[in-house]
Each structure stands twice: as structure tokens, then as C-alpha cells.
Amino acid sequence: MGARTGAPAGLGMDSAAVRSRMVARIRREGVTCEPVLCAFAQVPRHLFVDSALATQAYEDTSLPIGWEQTISKPSVVARMLALLFDTPHARQRGDGRLGRVLEIGTGCGYQAALLSLMSTRVISVERLRPLHERARENLAAIGVPHVRLVFGDGRVGHAPNAPYDVIVSAAGGDALPDAWLEQLAVGGRLVAPMHDASTGGQVLMVVDRQADGYRRTVHDAVHFVPLKSGTV
């Protein structure tokens, strides 16, 4: 991985301009949730990828981050984050914040940085130690507040800080782990990619926990890396 200091070649002195073009594109594609757009405008995505890929950092594409994993495509991340705000609970808070968040799949830490700007606390779990450490460096370099990175198998969630107002997974499995459902607060929302038996592909699954049970709805077709077991 290359050096991360200075302005990346091709991005000019100020990456804010390229970022605002990315935000305008995300808005045109239908995401109008202000806290989400505002976070995308602030977090320097080019600092989360290898310097050789920095010129592509603001294109709407997923990019390799090593260890066969990818930083997700901005429009898909924006869509997921906007879904998190689209609940009575989040609207009631009315402060543009999501409360306590559990993220599964820290990867390079980009989405954790976005989440930190729109929540009161973020716990992010990663099963690959090199990526867990890379994310720690990335987040320290830009000074991200109230994010706690946990090395472990996110399929068990993270019980010590439960319950969570939001659970969001960046990796997709065949079924939702019971631990996620148990650790979701009443009024909370979970968004995760999940295998869709009818198409053989993946869809975004949304689960709302209500006082009397769980309500599931299926959203867009997506393509995330697999949710794997154990740690490496």
C-alpha cells in the first residue's frame, strides 16, 4: 500500500470539489437525506484506498482494499445509510443522528467514518486483522470521533454495547444471525445484504424491531462481499 500523505495525484490541492461532485451525483440518483449527503461531503474517501487508486476514489465504483475485500460503491452506501434514517424512531430523534450504531465489516473504515458523523456511538467489527488495523490507522489519520473498532466475528454482533438503534452490515450471508436481531433495540432498524433464493443474487434486507416483533422488507438488488465465519 502506498504513502498517504499529501494530495493524491490528479485530485488537485483540494479534494472537496471532487467530493461535492460525487454528492451531487448521489443526490441526482435519489438520495436526499441531508445528514448522509453532508457526511459524504466531509469524509475524504481517497485516504481510505491505496494511493494508486486515489484518482478513482470519487467515481461511483467499489475498489479493492486488499485481502479480497472492497470498499463499497458510494451510491450503494448512500442508499443503505438513507434507509437507516427512514424510520419513525430516527425521525422522532429529529437531530440528524442515528444513536448507537453497530457496523459489521469495518473494511478500510470508510463507512465507519461516515457513520461517526451521523450517530452518537459507532462500534464496528472486522474479522480480518490486517483490515481492522488498516482501518484504525485510516480513522486516526483523519481524527474520527466516537468509533470503537472491534476485531472479531461480527456474526455474533457485539453484546457488551447492545442494544443498538442501528445495525448495518457490509457483508452478506444466507441468513440473518440471531445475535443481530437480539441486539437490535425496539424501534431500531437493521440493514444488511442477504442472499435471495428467488434470483440467486443478493438484496438489501431491512428489519425493523417493533414492540411486538420484527418486520422485514426487501429492497434493492446489491452485490456485497460474503459474510464469513471466524477471524483471520
Ligand code: SAH
Ligand atoms: N464498510 C467497509 C466495507 C468493507 S467490505 C468499508 O467502508 O470499507 C466488508 C467487510 O466485511 C470486509 O472487510 C470483510 O472482511 C468483513 N466481514 C465479512 N464477514 C465478517 C464477519 N463475520 N465479521 C466481521 N467482518 C466481516
